Amino acid sequence: MVEKLKYLLAYAATNLVRAGWGGLASIASIAVSFVIIGMFVLLIQHINALVAQWQEQFxxxxxxxxxxxxxxxxxxxxxxxxxxxxxxxxxxxxxxxxxxxxxELKGQESLLEGLGDNxxxxxxxxxxxxxxxxxxxxxxxxxxxxxxxxxxxxxYGQDWVERMSQAVRIIKLLGAIIGSVLTLGSAMIVSNTIRLAVYARAQEIEIMRLVGATKAYIRAPFLVEGMLQGGLGAALALGALFAAYRFVAPTFTVTSPLFLRTTGQGFMESSIMVGLVVGGAAIGALGSAMAVSRFLKT
Structure with a gap:
């Protein structure tokens, strides 16, 4: 099992290198998509922390x-x-x-003169x-x-509570919509890249089919290649976001303490980062499956 996994990873990495600029463009496109998704995740994370802190004092x-x-x-x-x-x-x-x-009016008690009864x-x-x-x-x-x-x-600050609740709902809905669109777009990009790789090795695949290779055996290396593209793209996005966050956070804390100094919130939680990388790999696998399945049907 371990040897088979090593073979699949090596084969997928080789194919990714062979893809050249096409593979790099695919990874870069996924990275850009995940930077945008990650920005929404960070925003929602800080808003949730702010709301939680406000609720404690409410x-x-x-x-x-x-x-x-x-x-x-x-x-x-x-x-x-x-x-x-x-x-x-x-x-x-x-x-x-x-x-x-x-x-509270210490030093300005004269303001209370003439009020009469409390x-x-x-x-x-x-x-x-x-x-x-x-x-x-x-x-x-x-x-x-x-x-x-x-x-x-x-x-109880009725208007403020309603505005805050509405703003949180809108941001989460907008994040979900944009995330869904970018996820579909990333899957299509990977699908196109893998499709080119499949057509480039069409003769090799046909020989494998003639000697009895199953569809799962043929599909596996391309799925791993798609997962590599998606996972690398998501990891690059996290790296870029982290670098930007470290650069921007000190300035943003001074100019707008609402989200950073007030909440004490740092970068993403480790579980969210792992989830984004796994999500990127899953999107890559989905795009790859779309491309290979279409080819194997022909």
Whole structure:
């Protein structure tokens, strides 16, 4: 088995060298495709890290009516404690809210002169469990809380949450569409390159068929050649992306800390990189199978 694998790899590598510029063009085309795919993977990875970090800090503010009684506050606490979406919560009284506000205005306390009675409401700050932070889940929670007696207003950055959710969906959909188109294009490029190699060795293949070689035996070297092209193209793309990332990241961290310094996210995870190389090899095998199958049918 090992000897057969060595033979297939050696034969495929020799064929790839024989292909010359055609083989290099095929590998380069796959590399360009995977650079674009990899850029989307990096973007989505950073967005996911940013969203995860935001979710850890996310809070829903429940502002209470000024006329609320201590008994009603206790009842609200029990209701909130029993709510499955709430991970934890804190209560801030009117007096605590004013004290915190004064602390934030340190040196500018004169701005509070003339306000008379404390205008700030008591409130609950809720931390939301993972799985309940989608726009729809937050709307449901907000609608429930707003119906409770003594609740004046609910705030959780509704517009921002919806815009963020929509942006993530659009980027993922766009990445999937572009990735699918590039995958098909890469498979076609490999198919054309392998088809030329097959036609160049048509006489050799015909002799193999005459002496009883099976289709699988004839197909195997070309499949391995396609896998080499796809895998090398994906590996080159990762190398180019890594070099660009190392060069751009320090500058990007300063000019736009949102994605790098805030998230602390580095280059791709090793499992994703392995997946891209394996994906490249699979695309190469697909393109090769398309070319060889078409020839063997004739």
């Amino acid at each position: 809070q829903v503010s429940v502002f209470l009516d000024d006329q609320i009684t201590p008994l009603q506050i206790d009842m609200l606490k029990r209701r909130i404690e029993n709510e499955a979406a709430v991970k934890s919560f804190t209560f801030t009284s009117k007096e605590e809210a004013l004290t915190n506000f004064r602390r 205008p700030l409401p008591a409130s609950f700050q809720l931390k939301i469990r993972e799985g309940y932070q989608s726009s729809e889940a937050l709307k449901t929670l907000s609608a429930y809380l707003s119906r409770l007696e003594g609740v004046e207003e609910i705030q």
